[in-house]
Amino acid sequence: MALKDITLGQYxxxxxxxxxxxxxxxxxxxxxxxxxxxxxxxxxxxxILLVVLAVLIAISKVGLQSILRGMRPVLIIIAIxxxxxxxxxxxxxxxxxxxxxxxxxxxxxxAAVFMILRIAMLITCTFLLTYTTSPxxxxxxxEKLLSPLKAVHVxxxxxxxxxxxxxxxxxxxxxxxxxIMSAQKARGADFDSGNLIQKAKALVPLxxxxxxxxxxxxxxxxxxxxxxxxxGGAGRTRLRQLRLGGIDVAALLLSVGLCVGIGVLGHYxx
Amino acid sequence: MEPxxxxxxxxxxxxxxxxxxxxxxxxxxxxxxxxxxxxIIGHTGSGxxxxxxxxxxxxxxxxxxxxxxxxxxxxxxxxTRQIRFQVGLVFQYPEYQxxxxxxxxxxxxxxxxxxxxxxxxxxRVRQAAQFVGLKEETLAKSPFELSGGQKRRVAIAGxxxxxxSVLILDEPTAGLDPVGVExxxxxxxxxxxxxxxxxxxxxxxxxxxxxTVDRIVVVNDGKIPFSGTPREVFAHGDQLEQMxxxxxxxxxxxxxxxxxxxxxxxxxxxxxxxxxxILTKLGKGAV
Numbered sequence: 001m002a003l004k005d006i007t008l009g010q011y012x013x014x015x016x017x018x019x020x021x022x023x024x025x026x027x028x029x030x031x032x033x034x035x036x037x038x039x040x041x042x043x044x045x046x047x048i049l050l051v052v053l054a055v056l057i058a059i060s061k062v063g064l065q066s067i068l069r070g071m072r073p074v075l076i077i078i079a080i081x082x083x084x085x086x087x088x089x090x091x092x093x094x095x096x097x098x099x100x101x102x103x104x105x106x107x108x109x110x111a112a113v114f115m116i117l118r119i120a121m122l123i124t125c126t127f128l129l130t131y132t133t134s135p136x137x138x139x140x141x142x143e144k145l146l147s148p149l150k151a152v153h154v155x156x157x158x159x160x161x162x163x164x165x166x167x168x169x170x171x172x173x174x175x176x177x178x179x180i181m182s183a184q185k186a187r188g189a190d191f192d193s194g195n196l197i198q199k200a201k202a203l204v205p206l207x208x209x210x211x212x213x214x215x216x217x218x219x220x221x222x223x224x225x226x227x228x229x230x231x232g233g234a235g236r237t238r239l240r241q242l243r244l245g246g247i248d249v250a251a252l253l254l255s256v257g258l259c260v261g262i263g264v265l266g267h268y269x270x
Numbered sequence: 271m272e273p274x275x276x277x278x279x280x281x282x283x284x285x286x287x288x289x290x291x292x293x294x295x296x297x298x299x300x301x302x303x304x305x306x307x308x309x310i311i312g313h314t315g316s317g318x319x320x321x322x323x324x325x326x327x328x329x330x331x332x333x334x335x336x337x338x339x340x341x342x343x344x345x346x347x348x349x350t351r352q353i354r355f356q357v358g359l360v361f362q363y364p365e366y367q368x369x370x371x372x373x374x375x376x377x378x379x380x381x382x383x384x385x386x387x388x389x390x391x392x393x394r395v396r397q398a399a400q401f402v403g404l405k406e407e408t409l410a411k412s413p414f415e416l417s418g419g420q421k422r423r424v425a426i427a428g429x430x431x432x433x434x435s436v437l438i439l440d441e442p443t444a445g446l447d448p449v450g451v452e453x454x455x456x457x458x459x460x461x462x463x464x465x466x467x468x469x470x471x472x473x474x475x476x477x478x479x480x481x482t483v484d485r486i487v488v489v490n491d492g493k494i495p496f497s498g499t500p501r502e503v504f505a506h507g508d509q510l511e512q513m514x515x516x517x518x519x520x521x522x523x524x525x526x527x528x529x530x531x532x533x534x535x536x537x538x539x540x541x542x543x544x545x546x547x548i549l550t551k552l553g554k555g556a557v
Contacts, residue, residue, distance in 0.1 A: 180366070180367050182328045183361045185328055186326060186328060186354055186358070186359040186360075187379055187383060187428060188379075188383030188384060188432070189383060205369045205379065208369035209368065209369050212366075213366055
């Protein structure tokens with residue numbers, strides 16, 4: 001097992017329009033899409049949202065396969081929600097089927113289908129965000145978007161910095177884990193067999209060096225930051241200036257349009 | 271000479287099936303002979319670390335075979351595990367893998383995993399400590415209170431204590447001061463002589479390599495372009511430079527002389543060889 005194969009942060013580098021959008025646009029767009037998703041309640045509106053999502057996936061060139069692969073861990077949640085909706089949605093007409101304490105109404109089937117679609121689309125659109133935006137860009141965008149909160153003394157810059165450092169070190173720590181694991185395996189350590197207690201014990205030779213190295217790295221990073229006169233967010237300028245271009249404005253307008261449109265359609269019973 | 275480890279058309283591809291896929295090794299045929307002192311050189315990312323991790327079964331080949339004493343090391347799960355004790359691998363900066371409360375316990379980790387009895391473990395720990403020049407009283411200390419160089423010795427002892435018949439070391443002298451370098455190389459040589467063990471050292475320091483090994487294998491772009499005695503390898507000076515591997519300063523001077531039109535043997539890498547080459551050129555014959 002190679003830990004390297006785990007996709008974390010899940011960013012797939014690319015040069016499509018979606019990749020090039022400002023992270024703030026993408027964040028707001030995702031929020032707008034999710035809101036629209038919750039406003040939708042009719043086949044027509046769901047169909048519109050599904051088409052929009054399909055178009056976005058096609059433009060981003062992410063590939064359906066990687067999205068489906070990312071979906072795997074949440075399959076159980078989707079399944080449970082669908083089953084619960086199926087059995088516990090009360091209906092007005094004749095029950096379609098009934099056994100023991102369970103009764104299934106036509107409404108239940110609809111509710112289950114919509115719920116599956118809703119969760120799947122919700123996850124897919126957030127995937128699209130993380131697949132096309134590098135984690136650093138994402139935190140930059142978040143920091144910018146949340147910066148008004150600084151007025152009420154929420155340490156936005158510090159939180160964003162902590163987040164970028166954490167994200168920055170995930171691959172490093174994974175690599176380190178991989179290396180230490182190999183080194184201990186080379187000395188005959190066995191991480192895969194034995195019962196739970198033996199497995200937990202086998203982790204000691206992995207965790208001790210990993211923690212030590214994490215603390216060492218934190219120390220070194222703190223010194224390096226201090227050497228370069230880091231003193232918090234006040235008055236700091238950025239290397240990558242985020243700028244909203246025409247394409248961002250267009251994308252934002254489209255998102256708002258989608259949101260409002262779905263809302264209006266919903267109002268007229270669609 | 272009898273081969274001890276061989277690879278047959280060994281290929282390894284990282285992250286197969288994702289956008290990050292890349293081949294680290296391509297159809298590599300590599301042989302290490304019993305009892306030899308072998309050097310592997312290649313710059314960062316050439317595939318040399320991937321290669322050595324195949325030799326003790328830490329990485330599984332994407333295609334091709336790894337043979338130890340003529341038999342595939344992936345035959346059974348048990349064999350793969352046993353190979354790890356036969357082929358000891360010391361990683362780069364091995365001091366970062368220490369974890370036990372005392373130096374003694376850390377060195378005993380490998381032999382303990384082999385399932386040896388306590389008396390044998392004790393003998394091996396003490397002998398390994400002796401090989402790397404650790405004092406008796408150091409054994410009771412915590413590895414975390416030692417200096418960097420001492421920690422490195424403890425980590426190397428941890429592998430030597432398994433008494434492997436092949437000892438592979440990835441950049442064992444990286445980041446050490448000149449005295450530490452000499453001393454560690456000496457310790458490794460001691461082990462080589464005492465146990466008639468095969469030693470494989472990975473390095474990018476040509477000078478260090480030239481002084482210590484019998485044979486050099488060059489790894490570049492996941493392939494082995496050439497191998498041979500240091501002299502044979504250094505004769506490919508220009509190609510080595512193209513791969514980003516400097517030849518020893520001495521060799522570079524002679525290559526330069528040759529390209530300036532002086533008829534001289536450019537494969538020298540020690541003072542003695544240089545003297546002989548110059549004397550031959552001057553028509554006075556080697557002394």
